Amino acid sequence: MSSTLTDTPTSSTTHDHALKPETSNLGFMRPDHSKSVLIDWLTTVDHKKIGIMYGAIALFFLLIGGIEALIIRAQLAVPENDLVSAQRYNQLFTMHGTTMIFLAIMPLNAAFFNFLVPLQIGARDVAFPRLNSFSLWTFVAGALVLNFSWLMQAFSELGWFTASGPTAGMDDFVPGMGWFGYAPLTERQFTGAGTDFWILGLQILGIASLGAAMNFVATILNMRAPGMKMMRLPVFTWMTLVVSLLIIFAFPAITIALGQLMFDRMFDTNFFQVAEGGQPILWQHLFWIFGHPEVYILVLPAMGIVSEVLPTFSKKPLFGYPIVVFSGAVIGFLGFAVWSHHMFTTGLGKVATAAFSLLTMAIAVPTGVKIFNWIGTLWGGRVRFDAPMIFSIGFIWMFMMGGFSGIMHSAAPADAQQQDSYFVIAHFHYVAIGGILLASISGIYFWLPKIVGKMWTGNLSTWVAIFTTVGLNVTFFPMHFLGLIGMPRRTHTYLSGFGWDGYNMVCSIGAFILAFGVLLFVIDIILCMTKGKPAGNDPWDARTLEWATTSPPQHYNFGRTPIIPARDALWEHKHGPENRNINFEADDGHGIHMPSQSWMPVLASFGFAPLGLGLCLMQVGIPYMGYVAIAGLFTIALGIILWAVEGPGGYHLHPEEDKI
Amino acid sequence: MSDDAHNNDDGHHSLMVNNKKLLMWLFLGSDCMFFGTMISTHLIYRKLYPESYDPTSLFSLELTSFSTFILLMSSFLMALAVSAMHKGDIKSFRRNTIGVIFFGLIFLGCQVYEFTEFVHAGLTLSSGTFGSTFYMLTGTHGVHVAIGVFWLICMYFYSFTGKMDAHQSAVDVEIAGLYWHFVDIVWIIIFTAIYLIEFI
Numbered sequence: 001m002s003s004t005l006t007d008t009p010t011s012s013t014t015h016d017h018a019l020k021p022e023t024s025n026l027g028f029m030r031p032d033h034s035k036s037v038l039i040d041w042l043t044t045v046d047h048k049k050i051g052i053m054y055g056a057i058a059l060f061f062l063l064i065g066g067i068e069a070l071i072i073r074a075q076l077a078v079p080e081n082d083l084v085s086a087q088r089y090n091q092l093f094t095m096h097g098t099t100m101i102f103l104a105i106m107p108l109n110a111a112f113f114n115f116l117v118p119l120q121i122g123a124r125d126v127a128f129p130r131l132n133s134f135s136l137w138t139f140v141a142g143a144l145v146l147n148f149s150w151l152m153q154a155f156s157e158l159g160w161f162t163a164s165g166p167t168a169g170m171d172d173f174v175p176g177m178g179w180f181g182y183a184p185l186t187e188r189q190f191t192g193a194g195t196d197f198w199i200l201g202l203q204i205l206g207i208a209s210l211g212a213a214m215n216f217v218a219t220i221l222n223m224r225a226p227g228m229k230m231m232r233l234p235v236f237t238w239m240t241l242v243v244s245l246l247i248i249f250a251f252p253a254i255t256i257a258l259g260q261l262m263f264d265r266m267f268d269t270n271f272f273q274v275a276e277g278g279q280p281i282l283w284q285h286l287f288w289i290f291g292h293p294e295v296y297i298l299v300l301p302a303m304g305i306v307s308e309v310l311p312t313f314s315k316k317p318l319f320g321y322p323i324v325v326f327s328g329a330v331i332g333f334l335g336f337a338v339w340s341h342h343m344f345t346t347g348l349g350k351v352a353t354a355a356f357s358l359l360t361m362a363i364a365v366p367t368g369v370k371i372f373n374w375i376g377t378l379w380g381g382r383v384r385f386d387a388p389m390i391f392s393i394g395f396i397w398m399f400m401m402g403g404f405s406g407i408m409h410s411a412a413p414a415d416a417q418q419q420d421s422y423f424v425i426a427h428f429h430y431v432a433i434g435g436i437l438l439a440s441i442s443g444i445y446f447w448l449p450k451i452v453g454k455m456w457t458g459n460l461s462t463w464v465a466i467f468t469t470v471g472l473n474v475t476f477f478p479m480h481f482l483g484l485i486g487m488p489r490r491t492h493t494y495l496s497g498f499g500w501d502g503y504n505m506v507c508s509i510g511a512f513i514l515a516f517g518v519l520l521f522v523i524d525i526i527l528c529m530t531k532g533k534p535a536g537n538d539p540w541d542a543r544t545l546e547w548a549t550t551s552p553p554q555h556y557n558f559g560r561t562p563i564i565p566a567r568d569a570l571w572e573h574k575h576g577p578e579n580r581n582i583n584f585e586a587d588d589g590h591g592i593h594m595p596s597q598s599w600m601p602v603l604a605s606f607g608f609a610p611l612g613l614g615l616c617l618m619q620v621g622i623p624y625m626g627y628v629a630i631a632g633l634f635t636i637a638l639g640i641i642l643w644a645v646e647g648p649g650g651y652h653l654h655p656e657e658d659k660i
Numbered sequence: 661m662s663d664d665a666h667n668n669d670d671g672h673h674s675l676m677v678n679n680k681k682l683l684m685w686l687f688l689g690s691d692c693m694f695f696g697t698m699i700s701t702h703l704i705y706r707k708l709y710p711e712s713y714d715p716t717s718l719f720s721l722e723l724t725s726f727s728t729f730i731l732l733m734s735s736f737l738m739a740l741a742v743s744a745m746h747k748g749d750i751k752s753f754r755r756n757t758i759g760v761i762f763f764g765l766i767f768l769g770c771q772v773y774e775f776t777e778f779v780h781a782g783l784t785l786s787s788g789t790f791g792s793t794f795y796m797l798t799g800t801h802g803v804h805v806a807i808g809v810f811w812l813i814c815m816y817f818y819s820f821t822g823k824m825d826a827h828q829s830a831v832d833v834e835i836a837g838l839y840w841h842f843v844d845i846v847w848i849i850i851f852t853a854i855y856l857i858e859f860i
Contacts (some may be wrong), residue, residue: 025823126682127679127682128679128683210690213686214686214687214690215683217682217686218679218682218683218686221674221675221682222673222675222677222679223673223674224674224676224681228674248686248689248690249689249690249693250693251690252691252696252697253693253697255694256694256697256698256701257697259796260701260796263785263796264775264792267785267786267806268786269785269786269791269795269796270702270786270788270791270792271789271792271793276786276788276789277705277708277709277712277788277789278789278792279704279705279708282701284706286697286701287695357715368757440849473755479686513664568704641814642813645818
């Protein structure tokens, strides 16, 4: 074993006999070591490849959602604009919100979880590699169902298609009732097939998220390398654990709410039908019981990323690690107790309003603790201003801005003024862009050298930082004023003379500056992947275990299981006392047991597309779509049964000593 | 079911719990929230509209008590099946599993009969909020039972392949058992909060 873990030479790996595809219990050949790149990536169970696919798809949808936002801002740039119709405007903001939350940020977080968590805890892979593949492809199926609506809308606009059947006469095929889909607007009397695409799309995405979340809790709790105690876990892994638990306990509420809505629309139930006694307020409660934890599902991974970047570039341990972890857990816990602050204006009653107001303010405490701990980490450190650090510091400041306006919302009387105005838009975009996007960019710049093995070069990253931060502030800071002087959100246009014209123009210019920044970022990623220089294994002199592997990591991660002596294990190994070196478990002669790749999770996931699309298209009167949906259901069942029967398989690898 | 845990570990579990069992516990935690949401919906609407629908003449406590008893006994047989698999007694496992399947089917039959009766008596999915919440909740529970029955049928037939033994399969049967017991417990709550409560 070499004394340093880095810069080990790469050489070919020796394998034993089992390298040929082995047959599964079903008698099929397993798709291991396929020559075809397509088959290899489709059937992969490698958490790193799955993470990369999540990331690529997330960036794609970030651009789609961004384009939707730009059309919105172009429409609002001048008063009484008619670039898009009111209906199209509604569809754009609905799809912008839904896409950004479920198809951009959540999968981007999933990309980080997948790539990093097994490496950070010293594991071979996640606990359930095939379930991981199932989650990825089910997510793809959900994204497909949701965005298929645009295709239907295009057919409708071209005059090729008119809805008949249950939604006869309705020409809205893209969801247009807002990302939180308030009842009774979503009922059959008011909206067309767009709502069905939204329901089915989100339902499928929810299944994907639940599968992934359970997988990650099992992985983090059960697959840690020896010595990796809970309080030695990197903060990012801790936040993954908290987020996964939030998903497990928050998603059932939206699953049921969506199910009730689907029953209302398809089977004539009365959950939200006002005429029959249904209560639209129930939808709001169920939605926000999911929706508020969802906010933390989105932002806690960002906090995890920042908690990794700041110590690395300050050359100090994270200030107050236990309290940062504890604060993250408290934020997650309190996240379940504040949902009604989205509903202050619905007339909850004084006691409920006061209680939710207080609890919302209470969340500021652990958040503030984290911010002070991050500043404490910087304090007295040897700070290096590389790109990840620049974005992380940007995160602290911009996220804090979003937090400040959040605190203003927590006061119910103030919130009654700000409700449904542009002030709210300003608040959550400071959190979403200033917080989550900046932290994600920081994370990508930080880990890209590990993921692709190449270092980004030049100072394009500085320009990305300038354009995104300036664009973000120019776009969203004026919205605070716009909201306070009364501009309501979700209006497709406005009259001149309210004093909104100038602000709106500035916001729209800012949006294009921000978009240019994101475009530069994508270009920088592509440049890094094509022209980057080899990064080396540990370019940042970093602290956590993923940097102890090669760049990019071998598909088996660690040649031998590391034994973890301390928190910030790699840092201690490099710079700490002798007794804190990372040791490795002795070779037991069996080599590394690798899981086999499999078609079955892909098959099961694929079934969700016909199931979802069939049910949606049934609603617009296309014949035989019920059979398509049933075929989808059978495909899912078949995939799961074959998955169970085929057996996990697997083969052994014997990496050469110097590659460990 | 599948055997991913063995895929991937080095015989080492940080929590000393099998991965698959941990996953099932997490799923059951999620399922608690799932049923909790539906039961709350039912109880909220029941409280909002106390006079809207009186199901006491419709509900047959004798029938539902019988099916509840059957489901409880199926849980007992499930426990015996798990115990048999731990001992590697495959014959006893089969005997008890077929009992669970049989009892599960009786329960489902009672539910189908009950639903048919109710629909004939005029309670449908569209009957106010009571019909909606009642059918959705009990129907979702029925689907859970049906999935459990299907799962056990698969296991029953799988046991004839000779691939099941105490060492490898005890944990798989145990997980199916966890699921079955959970579905049983949920039914006891439903029986209390949806049926019995109407007769107070």
